[in-house]
Amino acid sequence: MGDNINLNNLPPGFRFYPSDEELVVHFLHRKAALLPCHPDVIPDLHLYPYDPWDLDGKAMGEGKKWYFYSRRTQSRITGSGYWQSIGVEEPIYSSDGQIKVGLKKYSDFYIGEPWEGVKTNWIMHEYRVLSPNSTSKSSSSQRRNSKIDYSKWVICRVYERDEDDDDGAELSCLDEVYLSLDDLDEISLPN
Amino acid sequence: MGDNINLNNLPPGFRFYPSDEELVVHFLHRKAALLPCHPDVIPDLHLYPYDPWDLDGKAMGEGKKWYFYSRRTQSRITGSGYWQSIGVEEPIYSSDGQIKVGLKKYSDFYIGEPWEGVKTNWIMHEYRVLSPNSTSKSSSSQRRNSKIDYSKWVICRVYERDEDDDDGAELSCLDEVYLSLDDLDEISLPN
Numbered sequence: 055m056g057d058n059i060n061l062n063n064l065p066p067g068f069r070f071y072p073s074d075e076e077l078v079v080h081f082l083h084r085k086a087a088l089l090p091c092h093p094d095v096i097p098d099l100h101l102y103p104y105d106p107w108d109l110d111g112k113a114m115g116e117g118k119k120w121y122f123y124s125r126r127t128q129s130r131i132t133g134s135g136y137w138q139s140i141g142v143e144e145p146i147y148s149s150d151g152q153i154k155v156g157l158k159k160y161s162d163f164y165i166g167e168p169w170e171g172v173k174t175n176w177i178m179h180e181y182r183v184l185s186p187n188s189t190s191k192s193s194s195s196q197r198r199n200s201k202i203d204y205s206k207w208v209i210c211r212v213y214e215r216d217e218d219d220d221d222g223a224e225l226s227c228l229d230e231v232y233l234s235l236d237d238l239d240e241i242s243l244p245n
Numbered sequence: 246m247g248d249n250i251n252l253n254n255l256p257p258g259f260r261f262y263p264s265d266e267e268l269v270v271h272f273l274h275r276k277a278a279l280l281p282c283h284p285d286v287i288p289d290l291h292l293y294p295y296d297p298w299d300l301d302g303k304a305m306g307e308g309k310k311w312y313f314y315s316r317r318t319q320s321r322i323t324g325s326g327y328w329q330s331i332g333v334e335e336p337i338y339s340s341d342g343q344i345k346v347g348l349k350k351y352s353d354f355y356i357g358e359p360w361e362g363v364k365t366n367w368i369m370h371e372y373r374v375l376s377p378n379s380t381s382k383s384s385s386s387q388r389r390n391s392k393i394d395y396s397k398w399v400i401c402r403v404y405e406r407d408e409d410d411d412d413g414a415e416l417s418c419l420d421e422v423y424l425s426l427d428d429l430d431e432i433s434l435p436n
Contacts, residue, residue: 065284066271067263068255071308080257093256117262 070095070116074146074181077209078156082183085123086204096209098123103132106163106176106212119213126182126208135165137178146181156183175215182208261286261307265337265372268312268400269347273374276314277395287400289314294323297354297367297403310404317373317399326356328369337372347374366406373399 072081084091095114099122104112106120113120124130130137139161146156161178164171183204263272275282286305290313295303297311304311315321321328330352337347352369355362374395 064259066267067261067286068259069262070258071260071262072258076257095258 077181078146085207096121100124105132105134135171136168137161179211180208268372269337276398287312291315296323296325326362327359328352370402371399
């Protein structure tokens with residue numbers, strides 16, 4: 055019945071907070087395999103290179119983060135600027151920690167002409183699937199899957215870093231900082 | 246239809262991540278007013294002073310955080326220790342920022358005899374409603390509500406602070422730290 059969930063009528067407190075693994079294993083795998091996604095919440099905006107502040111109402115938005123499908127590309131240029139990778143790709147593991155299922159790339163948004171812009175607080179996480187063939191496991195089902203081009207699609211998550219932002223839905227960071235203040239008296243500074 | 250949501254069958258990516266305001270305005274208000282909560286996800290554990298590591302399977306758990314109703318009390322003593330407030334209460338405002346609707350108290354869990362225990366990494370957020378009468382607004386419906394004892398119930402959220410914890414569902418803190426490393430070369434240190 056979860057398939058029929060009405061996204062405009064979720065009960066209070068329930069939100070779209072996918073884990074890295076879910077984005078890769080559920081949403082990206084199904085997209086690449088042309089399988090239906092239930093619910094079909096993440097739109098494909100590959101043909102629409104919106105500026106990050108124009109994603110609201112077009113991408114799937116939750117907690118001031120926006121999600122959309124796109125395709126792998128070497129450069130993401132928008133109307134007002136461009137996304138530039140910070141040069142790091144973080145591996146995404148399956149929840150049992152055994153299999154590397156995807157990669158997560160971090161980018162900053164710059165306003166201006168490529169590649170001479172001014173860095174903003176807008177951040178993108180770009181998820182892609184690691185091809186099943188590149189993992190150590192091998193099976194007949196994976197050989198069947200080798201016809202699917204898993205590397206074509208990515209999911210982008212975009213948000214604006216804002217240290218004043220505390221909407222209550224994401225507490226861990228501010229709470230940790232807040233509570234760590236309590237530990238300050240336990241720190242001894244060198245004289 | 247959201248009322249009939251099957252919590253064991255939420256679509257991938259959807260989780261219970263209530264905001265401070267939702268905990269106060271929806272869950273605590275309805276509990277105090279004896280109104281049904283849809284879905285009825287948060288259990289009342291007032292009579293069961295579980296140690297924090299025993300809450301799994303008893304409280305509502307999501308992302309290694311546990312939620313339960315309790316009653317206001319001056320001391321929370323469990324089988325193995327006790328909760329001690331860090332002495333701060335944070336106001337919770339309505340989403341329009343106009344009305345102070347509740348308070349959020351922070352506590353640490355200590356193992357041992359009160360009040361001589363050893364502090365742990367377990368943390369509690371305790372939410373309570375501010376009585377409608379204590380706000381500046383006044384109306385006939387609020388006068389009717391004055392028979393309800395809003396101060397009796399609290400919601401407790403318990404979790405263990407763990408700096409190695411990165412399950413992907415709560416990214417903001419680690420991501421911010423991670424990305425801020427990128428800014429380090431912009432910092433000039435005094436010689």
